[in-house]
Amino acid sequence: MRASDQAFEALRGEILEWTLRPGTILTEVEQADRLKLSRTPIREAFARLTAEGLLVPLPGRGVVVSDLSRETIIELFELRVVLESEAARLVALRRDPAVFLALRDEFLVAPALLEHDDDRREYYALVERLDAAMDAALQSRFLLAAIRQLRPHLTRARRLARDDSARLIAAAGEHMTIVEAIVDGDSELAANATSIHLKKSLKNILNAVDTTTETVTTSR
Amino acid sequence: MRASDQAFEALRGEILEWTLRPGTILTEVEQADRLKLSRTPIREAFARLTAEGLLVPLPGRGVVVSDLSRETIIELFELRVVLESEAARLVALRRDPAVFLALRDEFLVAPALLEHDDDRREYYALVERLDAAMDAALQSRFLLAAIRQLRPHLTRARRLARDDSARLIAAAGEHMTIVEAIVDGDSELAANATSIHLKKSLKNILNAVDTTTETVTTSR
DNA sequence: GAAAGGCGCTCTGTATACATAGGTGCGATA
């Protein structure tokens, strides 16, 4: 594995899991020293993370871990709803039914997984498989690229949400509706169900943000 | 100006104006030599152009100027319609009316500009001002970023189209409809008019592609 | 004559040294 990939993955991971918090200032030399690499791969990692929007250049002082304010999260979902609804519409038209039938069967037993907190990881893994299947069925490189661009920010935002069992069970139902629409090839239903799911998802995150005493944004 | 910016702008310009054609293989050393720079800034330029999708890594052999096939153009517009329709919808809700009233007045006299081929540049400049005004009114960083991501590819695609006067005059009319909808704050009309405009635009480009004997794609 | 293996070239990947700019802090002067 290339050193620049190591640096990228390491920094990205730390940003996504809030180890490196918004507002933290990073410099090339400091990170090169910490990660035991030279400045060159760090530089490349900074460039990639800046392109993704996780870092913002701070002229003369380095880069800063980007902000994730309430307003930013709203803007993020504003676009996410548009992109993923459209994606669901296209997937419903282009999918291989067998793949999504299998996923439907898995989602049928999902509520059982959510009874015990221990099995949550399995549920999250299932959702990831659904995402992967949709990516594969999408067949539109540009739309996929646009969705991928949002994912790191969504990962960061999701960390803010307190996923209680009630919300997760509801989410499982919403996913089921989407998967069934895709199986049926009902593109409009798939799009609408996705839109509804994401808006509820946003609401859940914003609820968590609003009831958290801790200030999330540290710089702007 | 930084050397890496120079390299980026130079290569980007050449790709967009088809001086560097799809399928052309570039290596760091070769370009460093040609542009009289060291490998470092070239490397950075390659990375940025790869992130934009104008270059594709060719493991062990350098990078290659990305393909722009008929299919790619269709996928490009598939996403563009979604993004720019949504943008028009939001702009109609968030715009400063004065700005777009002024633009409307300019578009009123646009057909006159298109009578002489010499004045086309003025018309193109007007369209650019409209885009800039919409970007500013949009107030959604993520949506704007997604649209910006498409622009270089659109610039390249547009080079393929043969814009005859008839098409340009029609386009001016379509733009006028969009601007008026924005002035009126009619978000649905703005979105629909944008969708129609872009679909006609795509048709025009595809017509040109289909009637061109020259093969556009050189690699895949 | 064809196929396989080895040698060599050229590519990227990384480290490091040097240049340069901008910002901060301290000191001097008004």
Add this chain to the structure above:
DNA sequence: TATCGCACCTATGTATACAGAGCGCCTTTC
């Protein structure tokens, strides 16, 4: 005491040297 200016320090920006890997061509052998 406050403000202006200079110097130093630390940051990025750039060049370059070196290492490692992959591909192609050439040679040799069957």
